[in-house]
Every structure is written in structure tokens, then in C-alpha cells.
Amino acid sequence: MKKTTLLMTMAMMLIASCSGDKTAAEFEYSNEKFADLQMLRYEVKGWDQLSLRQKELVYYLSEAALQGRDILYDQNCRYNLRIRAVLEAIYADKALDHESEEMKALEVYLKRVWFSNGIHHHYGELKFLPAFSEEWFRATVTANPAYVPQMPVAQTAEEFLDEICPVMFDPLVLTKKTNQADGEDLILTSACNYYGEGVTQAEAESFYAAMKSADDPEPVMYGMNSRLVKEDGKLTERVWKTDGLYGQAIAKIVYWLRKAADVAENDTQKEVIQKLIQFYDDGDLRTFDDYCIAWVKDLDSRVDFVNGFTESYGDPLGMKASWESIVNFKDLEATRRTETVSSNAQWFEDHSPVDPRFKKEECKGITAKVITAAILAGDLYPSTAIGINLPNSNWVRAAHGSKSVTIGNLTEAYAKAAHGNGFNEEFVFSNKERKLLDKYDSMTDDLHTDLHECLGHGSGKLLPGVDPDALKAYGSTIEEARADLFGLYYVGDKKIVELGLLPDREAYKAQYYTYMMNGLMTQLVRIEPGNDIEEAHMRNRSLIAHWAYEHGKAENVVELAKVDGKTYVKVNDYKKLRNLFGELLAEIQRIKSEGDLEAARQLVETYAVKVDPALHQEVLQRYKALDLAPYKGFINPVYTPEYDADGKLTDITVSYTESFAEQNLRYSRDYANLPLVN
């Protein structure tokens, strides 16, 4: 999966940091904070639009999702399941003093383990250490051996502690989950559990090199679904399948998938689910490719899902895939929005302020599907992607295509949670702008993204003979600026209101304000002091904002106002700002169409790269004072089937009241499918 990274998530937060319509205020998006983490909730909007059969399908698929939970814990590190078990046993004991410093520290550590699906940071890869002492932990467990979990070979409290204490407390043991440092044996120095005891990087590499054939046009993803181990000195794969490794959990997944297949929306979808069951049963990677091909072709179903071995970031060799699942259904309203944009692609192209020589005669918009997540599991829980692009197999993508989706209710939850975190209060000029953003920013931000993706990148054409790579290192910044400007220009067009994409002619101002604030100031929070702007999307925003600021200076279109020593962006003339965006769009399209490298260099170097050190320092200080958690994750909703007196299913309800701790304790009770050692 091309996972939309956390960095992008943070970027989105900064762009969309100020949305929120008051009607939805009762939904509690933001939950608790601990360590460097913040828990959020997402709302399953449109649940009641689903038919009972569709709800039943989502329910069975979400049970199939939750049944795989332990697989990821064990993949991440072989000690994770037993450490989680002993921590939960202590945490659940009401007889202990939960107000003591040690117990509070244990609670934080346990929540971090739940968040990371193990003892290593979900993003930073390094092992995090408990804030309680080893002495206290040993004394607590020794005093009550009932905390010692049921190991396959029974252990005394002392034996158990001797084995796990170094893993928990010694910073030099199993330090890094996935080591990528060049020159070291990446397998022997990684704590993840994809390779058995004593398997070296060289051995694994030659094992898989021998399997591959250079002239296979349809290569399977070798090694994707197994642990490579040494048995009697010989390398062999322990395959993850119903009668193989992780079979106890996979059998439960298959049980729920079978129920899902019975209520599938159509035959195409039924075949997808059956192929997946077949793959879980036979573990054959050819079956997996067949399943992916069937999945890519399933476009008409409302409900969709991912369930399986998917992400290869956790394996230092990038082959073995961590288990994850998401169940979702199409957001019809948001998808209609992208379809409206796409079906009017030619109108937008014809009316853009670009020189006619650089316009496309025939223009096709791209339709992007927007989905609503219903459950997150495995490597997507609680920290998650906001977009999905699958399958991973290159030949399947080339021959059969891929599905690319945006998860609308998750991006919304990020944006809503950011609302009220103090960010706008700190950085937005006045109440007038804050009100504007409260009312419109969420919708204009979504629309700007649609215009950028569905039209912006596809608009315009190169003049004959121009090399597509003519702009070299400046190419991606110019390309992102082109797409952003196309979106900015049209967000402010009355056509958008006529098409019903925005409610009135005020709305676009919210997008203009946040764009300028972000590009001139607030995106600097992601740059280390003293550094330049490097990343293409950030350079593009800086380029557009600074160019418009400088070129509107004579007429005071946008100003950097100082109040009590703090700098604020103030937009004085939105109409003129739109004209400036149009002017720059025309110039950027010319540069692209003609391949004018020198002009691209000039623009980027003048407006996109350099940072005003004084303003940078000011922004960093103001941001730091807000004390925002850098990483966020989601609590799942809870689905409850309801039956009538005859035992017939009448409805499935969704609730959002479970806390992060309650949820994980319940998951550990109901979905603990694996032995503690695998």
C-alpha cells in the first residue's frame, strides 16, 4: 500500500487546522492524550443509509478484521504478546493502588504498547522504556504470581521475569524494531519477528534470490506471507495460513469471512471474499494475486475492505507483510462531489486564465472515490493511513489497475480534532477570520483537494517536443504549484457555486486565508531552525504564498500585521488575491508547457526555499507553547447486532462511548487468538 504518511497527515492538519461546523459539535472527535500521542474518534457517517444486509456485511467483515489483532503484535516482536498479557493482568487488578506513581506509569506504558502494537514506537521504530522501575515490577509480579500469563511451557514468576525484564527495561536489548542502517546485518539487528533465531541477512537474501526468475512476467511477492526460519540448519518458510503459523487467528478470520460471503452485495464481491478465504487456506501467493485481481475489479459494491498481509515497511528487507484490515463503504455524497468536478473538466480547462496554446483540447477528469471507514485493525489501528492505494504487486497494477481512495471520515476527524486545540486562536488574525474558517474551511479544503487531484494535475499540455523532465529538480514543485493554483483559482469562481459545490460567494475566502497563513507562516512549524524548505509540497505552498504577497504589496492585497509583537497574516482584498493566483497559474503553466528551466529556477529559488529566520523562530515558539501531540490514532466504534424475539437480526447499531483502554481490554479478552509464543 502506498500509505499516506504521517508527515502528510500532519501537513493536512496544518492546512485544515480550522474546520468545524457547530452542528456536529456533539460528536467528541478528540479524546485522551498520553506520552506523545493523542486519541481521536471517527464518526461512521452514513451508517443508517446502509441496508440491513450491508450493515450485516460490514459487521462480519469488521469481526474478521478484529480477529487478526494478535498477528501484528507477534510480527512486531516475539515478546509483545506476553508483555501485553502481564501488563493487562496488573492493570486490571482493582486491589492495587491505581493512584500510585508506579501504577500511573504502568498505565501509560500499557497504552503505548496498545498504540504501537508492541514495545517499539509505531513511527520512530525505537523501543520505548517504562517509567516504573524494574524492582517495583519484579516485586509486584512476584507478590502475585497470578499475573504471570499462561505460557506454552509453564514458567514460575522468576523464570518469566528473568526472560522479559531485559526486553522491557534494558535499552540495549531489541532496541530497534526495523533497522535500516546501511552496513549492519539488518535481520540480526532488528527486533521484528519475520525471521527465526539465527537467520542472517545474507542467508535470507540468497534464499529469496534463488526463488526469483528475471524473466517471469507475473512474479508473486516472494516471502510475503511467512516467517523464514532455520530448522536443523536448513532454511524453511513457516507460512501464515489456516493450518500453518498464526493458524488459530486465521481460522477465526476465515470463519467471519465465510459469513460475509453469504451476505455479499453481488457475485463479484462474493468471489473476492472467497478468493481471500482460499488464500488464507492454501497460503499460495498465486492465489493471492488472483484475489487482488478480483478485488481491483470490484468497483460497484458500496462496501469494500482490505484484510490481509499488506504493509512491508516492518521487514528490514521489505518483503514480509504486516497484517492489517480496514472495512469501509463508499461516501456517496463526497463521491458525487468529485464526480461533479470531473464531469465538468472541459469547462474548467476552457475557462482557465492560461494561454490557449497551453490548454488541452480534450480533457478528462479523474474520479476519485471517497470512503467512510467503519473499522480499523492490525497495522491500521490505532495509527492509520488517510488514503489507500492497493494492490502492491507491480505486475497486477500494470495489468489490472489499482484502487485509490481517500478516507473521508478520518481526514474529517483530524480536522475537527484540530479545531479548538488553540491553533487558530494563536495564529489567525481576528475573530472575523476565525468565524469564516469555522463556517467554511472544512468544505473548501475538501473541494480544493478535489480540484487539485481530479483536474489540476491533468490540466494543460506540453508544447510539441518539450521534454517532460525539462524542469529537472524544480519539476515537482512547479507541478504541485500548478495543481494548487488551478484549485485556488476555481475555488473562487462563481461556477463552483452554480454547480452546488460551495454554498455562496463568501466560502472561498476561508481557503484563501488558510492557504496564505500556511504558506507564509504556519507550515514553518515542520522545519528545523536554520533549515531551508525542501519538500515539494511545502515549497509549492511557500512559492504561491510569497509570490502573491510580493506581487500584491503595492496594493496591500495581503499584509503581515504585527500585534503585540506577534505576526499575523491579514488578507485585505480577496478578489485581487484571486487575480494574482490566476496570473501565477498562467505563468507556471507557460513554464511547464515550454519547459522553461531558468524561469522555474528563478521562481522556486526566490519564493519557495528560503525561510525568514526571525519569523521562523517566532512561529516555532508560538507553536511549541500550544503543546500539541505529534502523533494521533483512532478509537474504533462498537457495533452491536440487535435481534427480535425469534432471534432474527433486526438492526446493527453503532456507538462511540468506549474508551481506548476499555476497547483494548475487550479486544484482549475477545480476540486473543494466538498462544503467547508462536
Ligand code: ZN
Ligand atoms: Zn499534487
